[in-house]
Amino acid sequence: MNLADQEAAVMRDERRERIGLLTLALPALVIIGLLLLAPLAWLLYQSFVDQEGVWTLAHYARIWNDPGYRATFVLTFEISFLVTGLAILIGFPLSYLLSQLTGVWAAIGLALVIVPFWTSLLVRTYAWLVLLQRNGLINNTLIDLGLISEPLTLVHNYSGTVVGMLHIMLPFMILPLYASMKRIDLDLMRAASNLGAGPIYAFWQVFFPLSRAGLMAGTLLVFVLCLGFYITPEILGGGRTIMISMLVQRNVELYFEWGAASSVAIVLLVMVLVVFWVLNRFLAVERVFGGR
Amino acid sequence: MFDDTTGGTLVSHRQRIWLYGVGILALLFLIFPIFIVVPMSFSDSRFLQFPPEAWSLRWYDHFFSSREWMRSLRISLTAAFCTMLVATPLGVAAAYALHNANARYVRHLQVLLIMPLMVPIIIVAIGLFFVYARAQLVGTMFGLVLAHTMMAMPFVLIVSLAGLQGFDMDQEKVARSLGWNRLQSFLRVTLPQIRPSVVAGALFAFITSLDEVVIALFITGGPNSTLTKRMFTALRDEIDPTIAAISSMLIITSLAIVLAAALAGGKRRKRS
Numbered sequence: 001m002n003l004a005d006q007e008a009a010v011m012r013d014e015r016r017e018r019i020g021l022l023t024l025a026l027p028a029l030v031i032i033g034l035l036l037l038a039p040l041a042w043l044l045y046q047s048f049v050d051q052e053g054v055w056t057l058a059h060y061a062r063i064w065n066d067p068g069y070r071a072t073f074v075l076t077f078e079i080s081f082l083v084t085g086l087a088i089l090i091g092f093p094l095s096y097l098l099s100q101l102t103g104v105w106a107a108i109g110l111a112l113v114i115v116p117f118w119t120s121l122l123v124r125t126y127a128w129l130v131l132l133q134r135n136g137l138i139n140n141t142l143i144d145l146g147l148i149s150e151p152l153t154l155v156h157n158y159s160g161t162v163v164g165m166l167h168i169m170l171p172f173m174i175l176p177l178y179a180s181m182k183r184i185d186l187d188l189m190r191a192a193s194n195l196g197a198g199p200i201y202a203f204w205q206v207f208f209p210l211s212r213a214g215l216m217a218g219t220l221l222v223f224v225l226c227l228g229f230y231i232t233p234e235i236l237g238g239g240r241t242i243m244i245s246m247l248v249q250r251n252v253e254l255y256f257e258w259g260a261a262s263s264v265a266i267v268l269l270v271m272v273l274v275v276f277w278v279l280n281r282f283l284a285v286e287r288v289f290g291g292r
Numbered sequence: 293m294f295d296d297t298t299g300g301t302l303v304s305h306r307q308r309i310w311l312y313g314v315g316i317l318a319l320l321f322l323i324f325p326i327f328i329v330v331p332m333s334f335s336d337s338r339f340l341q342f343p344p345e346a347w348s349l350r351w352y353d354h355f356f357s358s359r360e361w362m363r364s365l366r367i368s369l370t371a372a373f374c375t376m377l378v379a380t381p382l383g384v385a386a387a388y389a390l391h392n393a394n395a396r397y398v399r400h401l402q403v404l405l406i407m408p409l410m411v412p413i414i415i416v417a418i419g420l421f422f423v424y425a426r427a428q429l430v431g432t433m434f435g436l437v438l439a440h441t442m443m444a445m446p447f448v449l450i451v452s453l454a455g456l457q458g459f460d461m462d463q464e465k466v467a468r469s470l471g472w473n474r475l476q477s478f479l480r481v482t483l484p485q486i487r488p489s490v491v492a493g494a495l496f497a498f499i500t501s502l503d504e505v506v507i508a509l510f511i512t513g514g515p516n517s518t519l520t521k522r523m524f525t526a527l528r529d530e531i532d533p534t535i536a537a538i539s540s541m542l543i544i545t546s547l548a549i550v551l552a553a554a555l556a557g558g559k560r561r562k563r564s
Contacts, residue, residue: 018393018394020474021388021389021392021393022389022393024385024386024388024389025385025386025389025390025401025405027382027385027386028382028383028385028386028405028445028449029386029401029404029405031382031438031441031442031445032404032405032407032408032442032445034423035419035420035423035438035439035442036407036408036411036416036419036442037407038419038423039416039418039419039420039422039423040411040415040419042419042422042423043415043418043419043422090314090318090321091318093311093314093315093318094314094315094318094319096311097311097312097314097315098315109315109319112319112322112323113319113322114550115323115326115546115547115550116322116323116326118499118546118547118549118550119326119542119543119546119547120502120503120520120539120542120543120546121503121505122503122505122520122523122524122539123326123329123539123542123543124325124326126329126523126527126535126536126539127325127326127328127329127539128325129527129531130328130329130332130340130531130536131325131328133531135339135341136340137328137341137342140341167321167322167325170318170321170322171322199303227412228412228413228414228415229412230412230413230414230506231505231506231524234528235524235527235528245412245414248414248415248418249414249418252418252421252510253510258422261418265414265415265418268412268415269411269412269415272410272411272412273410276410
């Protein structure tokens with residue numbers, strides 16, 4: 001056999017290998033193609049046609065012009081920014097602490113983050129509903145302590161939504177942050193102190209920049225998950241805090257307005273994919289969901 | 293004087309007591325709502341109180357003696373079990389393909405395969421609702437399992453990929469050069485060594501299906517509602533203590549599954 005024949009044989013083997021491997025991934029790809037990509041393509045189409053099937057931009061114009069739609073988008077962004085900000089405020093110090101614990105304390109601390117992470121979203125939302133209700137534990141405790149005389153309205157409103165969402169989102173902030181902080185070599189901090197840096201200066205000059213990738217990943221992840229969040233705002237918002245996902249749901253289930261639902265869904269999807277695209281530069285997307 | 297140094301700087305434990313305070317409060321915030329539900333579910337009262345004035349099992353009794361709840365439980369467990377059986381092999385096969393394929397197009401396929409986790413669930417749900425309405429799959433177990441398989445596959449894929457990355461593929465090559473075919477080599481050499489990842493992936497698939505709400509809201513209904521759909525409907529109207537009983541059981545289930553997955557993963561780490 002001459003060299004050209006051998007090369008041809010190798011090429012043939014490689015092609016067969018490639019096709020074989022692709023076949024293995026095929027069932028998964030077919031499911032995603034049929035149940036995810038095809039419906040998305042159809043939603044895209046629906047968002048550009050009216051009921052007679054004529055091309056129109058009316059559905060997108062409605063998002064911009066209708067004050068109700070615009071308010072929903074503004075509110076969604078407002079809540080998403082607020083929850084993300086709170087998650088950073090709470091998540092950063094907690095991740096910092098967790099990354100420095102050792103032995104059994106580290107295991108306990110991490111377990112207390114991971115157990116809620118893996119507990120059903122619906123169960124956690126329900127727990128908040130129970131805690132925050134009129135005669136719930138929090139109101140009763142505050143009354144018993146004499147801090148308030150009348151029960152506060154803590155749920156079925158804006159604040160209930162924010163608290164519930166924060167609880168769900170916090171692990172998504174902590175886990176990437178923790179992972180990036182755990183990789184920081186603390187000898188660098190010791191070196192900084194040896195060179196005369198005070199603790200605060202050393203933190204901002206050495207530790208913080210090294211944790212920034214994790215912080216960006218956690219921040220973008222929490223933000224993007226907030227944008228499309230459905231269950232928790234639906235239950236804890238009590239129908240008064242309408243977010244984008246609820247606008248989609250209502251247009252489909254209450255008004256059968258597929259055009260309106262599709263356009264909102266497409267705008268939401270584009271926003272979410274853009275954030276994921278940015279996120280991917282800080283942390284490979286598959287790593288983001290690694291813990292869950 | 294510095295009694296100890298922390299975090300690589302000359303800060304004593306006492307000086308950063310605020311950090312411990314914030315950390316403990318944050319951990320309490322995370323865990324408290326979950327653990328408070330369990331004792332409340334044993335309350336005798338129609339109103340959920342903590343601590344309950346009298347203890348009873350009436351809400352558990354109510355759950356287990358209700359035909360509707362039992363039917364939903366059966367549907368949810370069947371769906372979760374079937375999802376696990378379908379999603380695990382599909383996810384492992386895809387992971388094997390991605391791991392062994394050449395680098396260029398793999399990256400794109402991988403993103404495609406974890407797309408179900410990136411697209412907001414409400415959009416996935418209305419898309420499925422549309423497709424299923426035309427394919428007459430609304431309200432069927434087959435449709436539910438298929439949808440949950442799509443949602444669970446990415447987790448199996450991610451966990452299996454991580455497992456494969458810690459495995460030396462040359463071992464499989466050796467097995468093949470000694471005469472086994474690819475499938476035999478995979479089943480007898482590779483699979484036993486990545487088994488902890490596969491087990492963890494399967495458990496995650498099970499719980500993904502069991503906990504899934506939004507898709508079930510759209511594609512199941514009436515007598516065929518899943519447990520979570522029925523819970524969702526019930527707690528939009530009133531705070532039924534039966535939900536506390538179900539929630540407690542779901543918490544225990546998640547806890548057991550995470551623990552099992554962690555133990556499987558722990559074995560893997562020890563070996564490598």
